Amino acid sequence: MKKQTYSDPWDEIEARANNYSSQGLLAMVIVIIVAWALTVGGFFVVDKDMMTKAALIGILGFLSLRAILRIFDNSKRWLKYLVLSVICVLCGTIVAVLSFHAVLLYVIPLIFAAQYSKQHVIWCTLAVNGIMVVISSLVSFYYGLCDLNIFFVSNANYEYYSQIAANGFAGLETNPNTTFILIAYASFPRIMLLSLIAFMLSQITAKGRAEAAQMARTKLISETDFITGVFNKNKYAEMIESYYPKLDTVGVIFWDINNLKEVNDEYGHEMGDQIIIELAEALLAKSGDTYRVYRIGGDEFVSIIDNPSPGEEKKVEKEILKLLACTKSKADACVSVAHGTARGKGLDVSQVVNEADAAMYACKRKMKGENDESPR
Secondary structure, X not given: OXXXXXXXXXXXXXXXXXXXXXXXXXXXXXXXXXXXXXXXXXXXXXOHHHHHHHHHHHHHHHHHHHHHHHHOOOOOOHHHHHHHHHHHHHHHHHHHHHHHHHHHHHHHHXXXXXXXXXXXXXXXXXXXXXXXXXXXXXXXXXXXXXXXXXXXXXXXXXXXXXXXXXXXXXXXXEOOOHHHHHHHHHHHHHHHHHHHHHHHHHHHHHHHHHHHHHHHHHHHHHHEOOOOOOEOXXXXXXXXXXXXXXXXXXXXXXEEEOOHHHHHHHHXXXXXXXXXXXXXXXXXXXXXXXXXXXXXXXXXXXXXXXXXXXXXXXXXXXXXXXXXXXXXXXXXXXXXXEEEEEEEEHHHHHHHHHHHHHHHHHHHHXXXXXXXXXXX
């Protein structure tokens, strides 16, 4: 299966996070099946009918959500909000059925949210999760596995209830406002705990995002030419070695500024740098996902096109030359650009670059000959 590529790096990050969510959903299904099997086998002392209902809800819900992730483009920003909201609802529903047996499931949506590397995603998930805590606490008490300490005015343990059960719970006072007790003493503490977890995950996410941004800036600086903003020779060497040989075809355009030394000697290096920048700007105007520009020498640039269509490198060459002709140079000097193209297999990219270099020098000799023959 061919790996999908994205023009926006954030789209790739989003897609990767949704892929991880898909894997996490599958893991959830496996855990639910194991828990259900252990319950049916008698290892867990939980009502089997309740456990079966919870297992069916979880398995069908998580597998359906995983199917949605496989159908839609995982780079879509809205997809994570749908995924996280449904996870909150499914986890809350399972807790509503199994009560305290599954209360740790409230944490699961926050863990899923943390991998998206955005703090607001965690807080949005917490908001939906908090609503589900209240709903599942109420539903669990009335229709799920009831917690007797909420129904009776007591904080007794198992031994106390075992002793009193023989008398049919005689003498135990019941709470008159069970709903309030559920919200105030069951839901609220859980929401507080989830808020703390959300805060910690948010801090971890922010730290990771800052470190990733710093690493990205450092990498960008290490592979970018300071003056022009195009890729530098280090990046060029890396791509020649590890990227371009994997492509079927490459198209190469070699550029060289004529008379740059004379400009530097007569007008100064600032003027020479300005000419270099103007050429780089023209080259960058055509750059994109499949077209990259490298500065490999003081006055030498290389443009490389991934899997170009027939004649595409010639077309790009003409467009850039036209753009340069329309650009009024800020440098008051007569400067021309020699250029040459070549195309070939990605595996032979170094040879293709050499052929473009040779074509550029042929162009340079021709331009020099024309200048020598021109009337003075």
